[in-house]
Amino acid sequence: MTTNDENRHPLTPAESFYFPELAQSASQPRSTEPLQVKPALRPQPAAQAQQPQQAQQAQQAQQAQAQTPEQAAQAAQQQLAKQQLAQQQAMRQQSQMHAAQQRAIRQQREAMQQTAQQQAVQQQQAQPAQQKASQQQGQAVQQQAAQQQAAAQQQAVRQQAVQQQARAQGQQPAQQQSQAAQPSQQVAQQAWPTQQAAQQARPAQQAQQAQPAQQAQQAQPHAAYQTAPMGQQPQAAYYAAQPAQPYVAAVPVQPAVVQKKSRGWIVAIVFIVCMFALTAFCVKSCSDAMVQLGSSTAPKALTGDTVAIIDLDGTIQYDGSACSPEGFKQLLDEAEADSHIKAVVIRVNSGGGTATAGEEMSEYLKDFSKPVVVSSASINASAAYMISAQSDYIYVARSTEIGAIGTAMQLTDISGLLDMLGVQMETITSSESKDSSYGYRPLTDEERAYYQDMVNKINNMFIQEVMDGRHMTEEQVRAIATGMPFTGDDAVLNGLADAVGTREDACDKAAALAGISSYDTTELYIKDYDLSSLSSLLGQTEYSVEDLARLANLAGKAGLL
Numbered sequence: 001m002t003t004n005d006e007n008r009h010p011l012t013p014a015e016s017f018y019f020p021e022l023a024q025s026a027s028q029p030r031s032t033e034p035l036q037v038k039p040a041l042r043p044q045p046a047a048q049a050q051q052p053q054q055a056q057q058a059q060q061a062q063q064a065q066a067q068t069p070e071q072a073a074q075a076a077q078q079q080l081a082k083q084q085l086a087q088q089q090a091m092r093q094q095s096q097m098h099a100a101q102q103r104a105i106r107q108q109r110e111a112m113q114q115t116a117q118q119q120a121v122q123q124q125q126a127q128p129a130q131q132k133a134s135q136q137q138g139q140a141v142q143q144q145a146a147q148q149q150a151a152a153q154q155q156a157v158r159q160q161a162v163q164q165q166a167r168a169q170g171q172q173p174a175q176q177q178s179q180a181a182q183p184s185q186q187v188a189q190q191a192w193p194t195q196q197a198a199q200q201a202r203p204a205q206q207a208q209q210a211q212p213a214q215q216a217q218q219a220q221p222h223a224a225y226q227t228a229p230m231g232q233q234p235q236a237a238y239y240a241a242q243p244a245q246p247y248v249a250a251v252p253v254q255p256a257v258v259q260k261k262s263r264g265w266i267v268a269i270v271f272i273v274c275m276f277a278l279t280a281f282c283v284k285s286c287s288d289a290m291v292q293l294g295s296s297t298a299p300k301a302l303t304g305d306t307v308a309i310i311d312l313d314g315t316i317q318y319d320g321s322a323c324s325p326e327g328f329k330q331l332l333d334e335a336e337a338d339s340h341i342k343a344v345v346i347r348v349n350s351g352g353g354t355a356t357a358g359e360e361m362s363e364y365l366k367d368f369s370k371p372v373v374v375s376s377a378s379i380n381a382s383a384a385y386m387i388s389a390q391s392d393y394i395y396v397a398r399s400t401e402i403g404a405i406g407t408a409m410q411l412t413d414i415s416g417l418l419d420m421l422g423v424q425m426e427t428i429t430s431s432e433s434k435d436s437s438y439g440y441r442p443l444t445d446e447e448r449a450y451y452q453d454m455v456n457k458i459n460n461m462f463i464q465e466v467m468d469g470r471h472m473t474e475e476q477v478r479a480i481a482t483g484m485p486f487t488g489d490d491a492v493l494n495g496l497a498d499a500v501g502t503r504e505d506a507c508d509k510a511a512a513l514a515g516i517s518s519y520d521t522t523e524l525y526i527k528d529y530d531l532s533s534l535s536s537l538l539g540q541t542e543y544s545v546e547d548l549a550r551l552a553n554l555a556g557k558a559g560l561l
Contacts, residue, residue: 302340305516307507309345309523310335316353316361316383322526323350325360331524332368342519343371343510346391347503352382355407355458362465365390371513375506376400376497381485385496386462389469393509395501396488403496405466406483407459409451412439470495 310331314323321327335341352358365372365387372391374380380388380396381404388394396402418425418440425440436447443451463477470477472495480486480494491497501509511519 302338302520302522304340305342305511305514305519306338306340307343307345307510307514307519307521308335308338308341309347309503309507309521311347311349311523311525312384312387313347313349313377316350316357316387318354318357320526323353325357325364327526328361329364330526332364334524335370336368341370341522342514342516343373344368345503345506345510346372346374346388347377347506348374348380348384348388349377350381350384351379351401352384352404355383355386355462358383358386359461359465361387362390362469371510373506373510373513375501375503376402376488379485382406386465389466391469392513393499393506394497395499395503395506395509396491396497397502398488398500400488400491401485402488402491403480404483404485405462405477405481407455407462408483409455411437411443411451413442414439415441 310322310328312323312328314321316323318324318326322331332344335344374388374391374394376388376394376396377400378397379401381401385403385405427435427438427440429435433444433447433450435441436443436451459481463474463481466472466477466481467474476495480496486494486496488497488500492500499505507519507521511517
């Protein structure tokens with residue numbers, strides 16, 4: 001019976017390393033003591049594994065504490081130097097990368113410039129070849145056209161020669177020959193478009209192909225006639241014996257296009273003549289009308305009782321019209337001198353104007369001996385109402401603006417604008433206030449009070465004129481002298497007007513005041529002024545609405561409308 005040691009297998013190297021007792025017992029008798037395991041092979045807890053690391057850190061801390069301050073400063077300086085060195089290396093690498101990028105961009109630009117220069121050089125080199133090719137093509141086309149024209153001329157000359165020979169020998173008439181030649185010409189005309197396109201595409205090849213064709217034509221008797229030079233003419237006997245054959249041209253000849261004579265110049269001449277005639281007619285008509293208008297110094301002869309109508313249409317000012325003192329007095333004197341005129345109606349359509357002109361016209365109307373009735377149109381205000389107040393009766397429409405009793409003086413101060421523009425005005429005057437109305441400086445308090453007193457005096461005169469004409473008290477006039485206009489209905493209520501009515505109502509009222517039952521009407525106007533005003537308006541380049549209405553009125557008086 002064997003023991004365990006005898007039955008035991010040999011130990012492996014690993015077993016011999018981890019269990020040396022077993023390797024020793026293999027050569028020595030095995031003891032009876034139990035087998036012990038090395039402590040290093042036993043698993044250690046985590047706390048025991050961390051103990052060496054903590055010990056190492058503690059040892060490093062003790063060493064750091066054991067260092068002197070000088071050693072610590074040196075260590076810090078070494079650490080800072082290392083960091084600076086690392087930063088310098090990083091910056092050097094960045095600068096190298098940036099330089100590489102710039103170098104790549106520069107190389108790309110240079111490559112693009114070289115490519116563009118090469119393309120430009122290639123285009124410049126190709127331009128002479130293209131120009132030369134186009135010139136050659138144009139020369140070929142011109143040569144072909146010249147050949148075709150010469151062939152056409154030769155054909156026409158030969159046809160004329162054949163016709164003359166046929167008439168001399170009493171043979172086939174020229175008409176039959178031309179009829180016989182029509183099929184060949186039709187064939188040539190039908191073939192012409194196709195051949196012309198081919199010739200434009202290949203001018204050089206067409207010129208080379210024309211030479212063999214001409215040589216073949218010279219070998220044929222009839223074809224030689226069609227292409228013979230101008231100095232060589234075939235004999236008449238030969239053509240008399242040969243029957244008419246259809247002509248087929250080897251070289252296409254473009255048919256002659258007979259251009260119709262242009263008659264556009266005739267139409268242009270006729271149009272110009274008509275315009276001159278129309279212009280002359282218009283000038284003659286206008287001149288005749290204005291001559292007639294200017295030559296009539298008095299209205300048509302009146303035979304019965306008449307009511308004269310005077311239009312005050314426009315601004316009251318010194319312009320020589322009916323709205324001026326001179327023109328208004330002229331019309332009143334004309335009505336006063338004519339015994340057939342029994343009364344006057346003044347048709348007022350004016351917003352006023354110069355106070356002095358209105359005052360003078362008011363005085364002229366006061367001295368007029370015949371009845372006067374005013375017919376107010378759209379507006380009868382300010383100086384125009386000062387004149388109307390001297391009449392015997394005033395009619396208005398319900399929408400008429402009437403009144404506006406007041407006086408205004410307008411002075412413009414542009415000194416601020418001149419300062420902004422950098423303009424300095426220097427005025428030399430004989431007194432301090434001489435330039436007060438120029439507008440180059442503000443008014444002083446004394447000057448403003450002076451002008452206000454002037455306006456008040458003129459306004460008092462205006463109020464007095466209305467008081468005298470309308471037979472109203474000063475309190476009544478000052479109550480409505482606000483400078484604002486009134487409507488026609490309000491004017492009738494406050495005493496500025498007498499009734500609401502039309503121009504016909506005003507004529508009837510004037511006739512009634514004159515004591516006549518039946519009457520005629522006539523318009524009085526300044527003839528010379530109307531003629532000059534019409535001429536001036538015709539010469540203007542810009543027109544306002546009032547100018548156009550005035551022009552239409554004058555044209556109607558002249559008989560142009």
